[in-house]
Amino acid sequence: MRKSLLFTFFVLAALFMTLPMEKAEAAPTLKVGSTVGDVWDLQFRLNILGYYQQKPDGVYGLRTSDAVRRFQTSYGLPPDGVTGPKTWRVLKRISVNQKELDIMAKIIHGEARGESYKGQVAVGAVVMNRVKSPLFPNNVTAVVFEPRAFTAVDDGQYWLTPNSTSYRAAIDAIRGWDPSGGALYYFNPDTATSAWIWSRPQLLKIGKHIFCS
Structure with a gap:
């Protein structure tokens, strides 16, 4: 029985090795006349x-x-x-697609809806700075839903319906306005309990948030 199982295993392994590997889908090339999705x-x-x-x-x-x-x-x-x-x-x-724009607006609304417009854009800028940084995932969805990355995701405020201001702030951040000064982190000093976040080099404060590198 043992020999039979081993034989079956090696047959399946050999078959797997001969199967063509699925290639990652290449980015589509679009030009004048293209009408694909x-x-x-x-x-x-x-x-x-x-x-x-x-x-x-x-x-x-x-x-x-x-x-x-x-x-x-x-x-x-x-x-x-x-x-x-x-x-x-x-x-x-x-840049972002429609789904990612919605995610940006939700995280801005959940994290900074009580802040000034500049403060809201700054939160969006931190998301975009992380997307561009090799220290973080390279897309908005993965950055926002990285475990324990944002309080609003953890406590459910992310799921509140964002307003038009949150969408405007998201677009301004995507277009390159960065009031955070290139920050990768921010925190509220009145509620922060992490010793680690206090150790980050502080760049500036906007409203209730301190932005850090």
């Missing part, structure tokens, strides 16, 4: 960043191509108006 995502991201002024329509026309070209110029990419893997890589690192 990824065009909607592209236009949404460019709109959030301020490069595409029209409402997304899913059609890669001359206006989309021009928006891509201006984005590429801003980030040192060949300005050919074609959205290939390199353009996608940069775009996804600094």
Whole structure:
């Protein structure tokens, strides 16, 4: 019986080794005339960043191509108006899709709805700074839901319905306004109990939050 099980194991292992490995899906290359679903995502991201002024329509026309070209110029990419893997890589690192925008607005509302507008943008900026930092996950969803990263997620305030101000603050943070001074952390000194967070180099204070590197 033991020999039979071992034989079966080695047969299955050998079969597994011969199966073709599934390759990661390559980023789609989009150009004038493309109408696939990824065009909607592209236009949404460019709109959030301020490069595409029209409402997304899913059609890669001359206006989309021009928006891509201006984005590429801003980030040192060949300005050919074609959205290939390199353009996608940069775009996804600094922008968000609709779901991620909603997450940004919720975390800002949950963490800082009683703060000034500048303070709300600063909280959003910390999220974006983490996305861009090698010390944290490289997308908004993973950053926000990293265990014990944000009090609002832990105590449920994240699930409150964000208002229009929270969305505006999220967009301003995504577009690069960073009142936090490049902070990766922040805390409320009146409620913080972690000795570790007090040890972080403090950059500035906005409202009730101290922002740290």
